Amino acid sequence: MTDLFAQPDDATPLDAEEREGLLQTWITTRADLNEAEQANIDEAVAWTERRRDVELLTEGFVFELHRRMFGDVWSWAGSTRKTGKNIGIDPVQIHVQLGGLLRDARYWIDHGSFPPDEIAVRLHHGLVAIHPFPNGNGRHARLMADLIIVQLGGAPFSWGGGTLRDIGTLRAEYIAALRAADQHDFAPLLAFARS
Structure with missing residues (x-):
């Protein structure tokens, strides 16, 4: 099982207790884990x-979606x-920050604060920044953004x-776009989301 928990350096590492949460005994390699x-x-999906x-913008839905995904x-x-973790806020702040993000997103939608793509991308970025779960945050945040944009009448x-998942140019572009959004420049993440 040497490569089972190997991840790119910028991925969220699992601690020993979280690794023990693996439910499927047939998973012995990283490829098996990715497949499962x-x-x-x-x-x-x-x-x-x-x-x-x-209603997508509730904590109940956010947590149920992650449970369904993993x-x-x-x-x-x-x-x-x-x-x-190597990213994300202090765990004791997760529910406070998540609730604020979801209220912000509801406000952006209700008041047309941003175009639909930007609302979805800002929600995605906020979820990644909070990092509510031990792992799977990026995939979860991308699916949440896709669900919101579809609900707003756009295409995924x-x-x-x-x-x-893997180290490479695409992942590097995504991480760079997230870092730009950390500095309040959402243009690269918007472009990446539609590329």
Whole structure:
């Protein structure tokens, strides 16, 4: 299992207790883990397609979506992270900051504060910055953004048109765009989301 928990340097590392949350004993390599997580995510996407009229901007939905995306693979799926990570806020602030982000997004929608793409991308960035879960935050945030943009009448984002799991140019572009958004420049993340 040497490569099972190997991740790019900019990915969120799992601590020992979180690693013990792996539910599937057949998963022994990183490829197995990626396959299992993707199958679970595909099921979550199908679940969301059956619930088009649900209120997306609630903590309940945010946590249920993560559970649906990773709950067949990880015991902690849909649960707030308890430890500090290489990204994200202090765990004790997660619910406060998440509630504020969701209220902000609702305000942006209700008042047309930004174009729909920007609302979805700002929500995505906020979720990544908070990092509510032990892992899967980027994938979760991208799906949340896709759900919001569809609800607002737009098409889902392409997110560079490839997989962001592995080290490479695409992932580097995504991380650079997130860092620009950290500095309040959302143009690169908007461009990346539609590239």
